[in-house]
Amino acid sequence: MTGNNVSGNKASSTAVTIGDIAQVAGVSRSTVSRAFSRPELLSDETVRRVKAAAVQLGYVANHAARALSTGRFGNVAVVVPDIANPFFPPLVRRVQTLADAAGYAVFLGDSDEVADREANLTSRLSAQVEGFVLAAPRLDEQRIRELDSSRPVVLVNRDIDGLARVLIDPSGGLDEAVAHLHRLGHRSVVYLSGPRESWSDQQRRAALLSAAKPAGLEVTIQELGRPSSAAGRDAVGGILSSGATAVIAFDDVVAQGVMAGLALRGIDVPRDISVIGCDDTLASGTHPALTTISAASAAAGEAAAELLLAVLSSGERSDARVAIATHLVVRATSDTARDDVS
Structure with a gap:
């Protein structure tokens, strides 16, 4: 043989x-x-x-x-609430790029905006990964701390003391948006909100109301729940009945839906009503091009990856708090206010 x-x-x-x-x-x-x-x-x-x-x-x-x-798996995980939202792919890609360079594979989980699903995902992934990046997590603080006790966690857009986190600060961009609308003669604006459990939505509401008060800008908050183009389109009736001359949407996807809904009614943007989005993810692809508040999701992903990789390399937990500034990008959907929109 x-x-x-x-x-x-x-x-x-x-x-x-x-x-x-x-x-x-x-x-x-x-x-x-x-x-x-x-x-x-x-x-x-x-x-x-x-x-x-x-x-x-x-x-x-x-x-x-x-x-x-x-005890070393060579894997890390990124969990997001909605991978279809264009804010998240640049963040995930940046984490993957840095993790790959450090010798780690990246697992991706989508919680579909549901806290219990997120808990199930993190529980299953814990058996295969060395650490987590949780982007805009829906889990309550206790469950996040429990997860961090077994696997290091870095948060994006969730501020929990003692945990490493990367926070996109909306105040700069919303200050600029309010000043921009005020200069154009707007005195009333509708804010189309995101999910109430969203840290980003809570921060955006607070920043908008804080900036609007000294500017004399009246803000009407219209609850949407889960952000989507359809939700933005369906919100148009409420926007028009409010008498507002401008809209600030929770994100660019919602803003795109608003623009579509206004177009169906023959209402011109920005001649009849101004629309501003958040995140700067779709702005160059809309017609007209969307005025929006930048959110630098790729930069947030890079910062989160660096924090997690540093923890995995040193073996020591971090409570670093990294803030990323925002700014207004003026394009073609904001213009002088009109009083006769109907």
Whole structure:
């Protein structure tokens, strides 16, 4: 009987072990293990030599076995409330880019705006990942703290003391939006809100009301619930009955729906009514181009990834609080107020 040998390698029917790699690379077994699990602890030359030996021998790392023995999975997770919302893909992509460069794979979960679903996702993912980025989480504070006690968590747009978080501060952009509308002669505006459990919505309401009062701008808050283009379109009747000459929407998706609903009624934007969005995700793709408040979701993803990777590298929890400023981007959907909109 003849064996099926690969020239220069171990027999293909025999599993390559870290001992085999150690012998070829001229290092200890523990060094081989570190080269795959904690390469930052070794010199670049040692890691290169170990991995070259592994390639020569046809070694395939058993990530499941390594995770059981070291507690290191080589994975992190990002959980978002709605991946269809264009705010989140740039954030997720930036996390993935930085995580990939650090040797981590990224798992993505979509909670569909439901706290219990988010709890189920994080519970299942905890068995496979080393840490979480929770973007606009719907979980209550206690459950987030419980999760952080087992796996490090970095929050985006949720402010919880003692936890690492990245917060997009809407106050600068809304201050500019109110000043912009005031200069154009607007004295009343409708704010189309997001979900009440959304930290971002709470901050945007507060920032808008704070800026509007000294400017003499009357604000009517119209509750939407889950933000969507359809919700924006359906809100048009309420906007018109309010007598407001301008609308600030929770996000660009809602603003797009408002513009569609106004167009169906023959109402021109911005001649008859001005519309401002938030997040700057669709602005260049609408017609006319949407005036909006930037939200820098990619920058938020980058900051969150850096915080999480630093925790995983050092093994020490962080309570860093990173704030990202916003600003108004004026395009074509805001203009001088008119008094005869109907």
